[in-house]
Amino acid sequence: MSDRSIAPHIRRILYSRFIASSPYRVRIALALKGLEFEYVGVNLQQGEQYRPEFLALNPQGLVPALQDGDALLTQSLAIIEYLEERYPTPPLLPGGALDRARIRAMALVCACEIHPLNNLSVLNYLKGPLQLSAAAVDEWYRHWVSRGLAALESLVRPHYRDGQFCYGAQPTLADVVLVPQMNNARRFQCDLTPYPLLTAIDARCRALPAFAAAAPERQPDAPRA
Numbered sequence: 001m002s003d004r005s006i007a008p009h010i011r012r013i014l015y016s017r018f019i020a021s022s023p024y025r026v027r028i029a030l031a032l033k034g035l036e037f038e039y040v041g042v043n044l045q046q047g048e049q050y051r052p053e054f055l056a057l058n059p060q061g062l063v064p065a066l067q068d069g070d071a072l073l074t075q076s077l078a079i080i081e082y083l084e085e086r087y088p089t090p091p092l093l094p095g096g097a098l099d100r101a102r103i104r105a106m107a108l109v110c111a112c113e114i115h116p117l118n119n120l121s122v123l124n125y126l127k128g129p130l131q132l133s134a135a136a137v138d139e140w141y142r143h144w145v146s147r148g149l150a151a152l153e154s155l156v157r158p159h160y161r162d163g164q165f166c167y168g169a170q171p172t173l174a175d176v177v178l179v180p181q182m183n184n185a186r187r188f189q190c191d192l193t194p195y196p197l198l199t200a201i202d203a204r205c206r207a208l209p210a211f212a213a214a215a216p217e218r219q220p221d222a223p224r225a
């Protein structure tokens, strides 16, 4: 993170980490809505999220944070809902109240039930103060992924038709959150064969230009081959 990152003249800045799933959600939403931004990498593995200059942006010490003009925003889903309200096209929460509640419920399976239990600081706490072995921590990780994805596969099934997304014929917030979660699951060698619908939707999403542009390997702080 550089001092340049808090320069006031810059219109939209995303504080991100290439591999981290929460900023990945925001990158997808920005790309789907065609919104440009400057990327500032925060190296979580080197503890940059705990530096005073970053804590001044997000006292939680978590990415993402988004500077949008004068507004500074944190929490990926709050950021995406803000983008949805300010830049409604294309909609990530389409339809009526019931549709939106169902889409949010799908997104929250990953964002509230899987991801918080598997975050870097949680894993570090299990490995450090609680002295769990690497194998036990991997088991912990995969347990919460399989429990969450199994539920999500069931939630998606009644709404899914071949060639579609989690909820209908266009990507929604549910897909925006699913794709980074599936990426995490692959990183930790989780077995994805029990989730054929989620696997198909994930592949379909990743083939779209907006999702591809947001992919970890395409980010400026990703390791170069």
Ligand SMILES: N[C@@H](CCC(=O)N[C@@H](CS)C(=O)NCC(=O)O)C(=O)O
Residues within 6 Å of the ligand: 020, 021, 022, 023, 044, 049, 061, 062, 063, 064, 074, 075, 076, 077, 111, 119, 120, 121, 122
């Ligand atoms: N609920 C938050 C979660 C943010 C979060 O956990 N970010 C992770 C990366 S995906 C992070 O910054 N972890 C740093 C750490 O745990 O120290 C959101 O959706 O923005």
